[in-house]
Amino acid sequence: MTSILNFNHNFIGRVIISVKRRKVRVLHPHKSYSYIVADQLSWLLKLKRPHLNCFISKFAYYSIKMSCTDPKKVCIVGSGNWGSAIAKIVGNNAAQLNNFDDRVTMYVYEEIINGKKLTDIINDHHENVKYLPGHKLPPNVVAVPDVVDAAKEADILIFVVPHQFIRTLCSTLLGKIKPTAIALSLIKGFDRAEGGGIDLISHIITRNLKIPCSVLMGANLAGEVADEKFCETTIGCKDSKLGPILRDIIQSHYFRVVVVDDEDTVEVCGALKNIVACGAGFVDGLGLGDNTKAAVIRLGLMEMVKFVDVFYPGGKLSTFFESCGIADLITTCYGGRNRKVSEAFVKTGKSIKQLEDEMLNGQKLQGPFTAEEVNFIFPLFTAIHKICTGQLLATDFIDCIRNHPEHM
Numbered sequence: 001m002t003s004i005l006n007f008n009h010n011f012i013g014r015v016i017i018s019v020k021r022r023k024v025r026v027l028h029p030h031k032s033y034s035y036i037v038a039d040q041l042s043w044l045l046k047l048k049r050p051h052l053n054c055f056i057s058k059f060a061y062y063s064i065k066m067s068c069t070d071p072k073k074v075c076i077v078g079s080g081n082w083g084s085a086i087a088k089i090v091g092n093n094a095a096q097l098n099n100f101d102d103r104v105t106m107y108v109y110e111e112i113i114n115g116k117k118l119t120d121i122i123n124d125h126h127e128n129v130k131y132l133p134g135h136k137l138p139p140n141v142v143a144v145p146d147v148v149d150a151a152k153e154a155d156i157l158i159f160v161v162p163h164q165f166i167r168t169l170c171s172t173l174l175g176k177i178k179p180t181a182i183a184l185s186l187i188k189g190f191d192r193a194e195g196g197g198i199d200l201i202s203h204i205i206t207r208n209l210k211i212p213c214s215v216l217m218g219a220n221l222a223g224e225v226a227d228e229k230f231c232e233t234t235i236g237c238k239d240s241k242l243g244p245i246l247r248d249i250i251q252s253h254y255f256r257v258v259v260v261d262d263e264d265t266v267e268v269c270g271a272l273k274n275i276v277a278c279g280a281g282f283v284d285g286l287g288l289g290d291n292t293k294a295a296v297i298r299l300g301l302m303e304m305v306k307f308v309d310v311f312y313p314g315g316k317l318s319t320f321f322e323s324c325g326i327a328d329l330i331t332t333c334y335g336g337r338n339r340k341v342s343e344a345f346v347k348t349g350k351s352i353k354q355l356e357d358e359m360l361n362g363q364k365l366q367g368p369f370t371a372e373e374v375n376f377i378f379p380l381f382t383a384i385h386k387i388c389t390g391q392l393l394a395t396d397f398i399d400c401i402r403n404h405p406e407h408m
């Protein structure tokens with residue numbers, strides 16, 4: 001049963017009581033709202049008189065007022081291909097859901113396109129004409145060229161830049177954001193740790209900005225998400241209170257979220273599958289068939305599992321069966337940019353950098369960088385790195401697969 005009660009003095013909003021769910025919801029005139037556990041106001045529920053204009057005691061009034069929280073402000077740090085596709089979902093959700101502020105800021109690395117600033121184009125025409133042409137962004141998504149201006153008031157920071165820019169952004173943001181903010185990283189990649197080895201991007205964000213950072217990874221080719229074609233994704237979040245908040249701002253009827261607590265494994269999957277996708281591209285470039293590509297995908301998956309075992313012990317095998325694992329591996333090995341450029345690399349003999357510039361119109365590849373960062377121990381990843389950097393011929397790739405320890 002849901003009852004609506006209007007306060008008849010000191011009006012602060014409407015109270016919706018859901019007896020079934022034992023929750024009291026306060027709708028503030030300024031969109032602030034709060035869920036109050038029914039136990040706290042159980043006397044109110046005991047009235048059981050729907051549509052009653054009731055007298056609220058001072059105590060109840062203040063307890064409701066105090067628990068009214070401001071709607072959460074969201075900032076998207078990044079505006080590339082994926083950043084813009086996710087801005088479409090987040091902008092729509094923020095406009096519809098009471099617990100989020102309508103206005104979503106989006107940090108845009110400023111560029112001049114045909115004599116106009118990209119931020120002006122986005123704010124005037126609601127389209128990122130460079131990185132996601134042909135898709136309208138909701139008008140409540142506001143492009144901001146200064147990352148501090150975009151992020152300083154945000155309660156939720158969604159990081160979605162190519163991983164090579166994260167350290168600079170963190171140092172710019174240090175001390176300039178709300179200490180209570182939380183972060184969600186959509187960035188697939190690693191960075192080099194200062195003392196050697198690799199660093200997870202979410203760990204860099206947490207360490208540098210001193211805020212918790214969860215991750216979102218999945219089989220999510222940006223163009224298909226922007227076209228509203230159905231897909232799944234995985235949020236890795238250890239804090240059971242934050243997971244639902246992050247899911248609410250990101251989930252839509254065509255973008256379904258599963259939250260798991262195995263944060264590090266989710267992130268490692270998102271980074272490593274980009275290396276395997278380069279291998280899949282070599283197979284395509286060499287004209288080898290789907291069976292060979294499947295072998296590369298399988299061996300890549302084995303190395304991903306091993307990588308987690310060695311460097312992030314305690315990770316769950318079940319996480320590899322979420323969207324962030326096998327599903328993202330498959331979609332990227334068939335439809336991603338890493339695959340596409342790697343195929344062209346074999347066919348044209350041009351360098352990866354040259355092809356990235358020629359083929360991606362400013363978008364960035366993550367696979368070759370990541371292969372360089374993990375260029376040790378793992379034979380498939382190492383072979384892919386060596387081919388990307390010209391230390392090995394693409395035609396030698398099959399020998400690497402043939403001699404992989406999995407076949408010994």
Ligand SMILES: NC(=O)C1=CN([C@@H]2O[C@H](COP(=O)(O)OP(=O)(O)OC[C@H]3O[C@@H](n4cnc5c(N)ncnc54)[C@H](O)[C@@H]3O)[C@@H](O)[C@H]2O)C=CC1
Nearest residue numbers: 079080081082083109160161162165187188221222363364
């Ligand atoms: N595009 C996709 O389909 C998906 C991408 N991802 C991941 O999301 C992350 C971001 O990817 P995209 O949004 O596709 O980016 P993108 O590949 O479109 O990269 C271009 C972005 O980099 C920005 N940029 C260029 N120079 C910069 C600088 N010096 N400082 C800051 N920003 C600069 C550009 O302004 C632009 O926003 C990556 O880690 C990627 O792996 C994840 C899922 C899907």
Ligand SMILES: O=C(CO)COP(=O)(O)O
Nearest residue numbers: 218219220221336337338
């Ligand atoms: O991560 C992706 C899909 O989930 C996109 O992969 P690419 O960067 O290879 O396009």
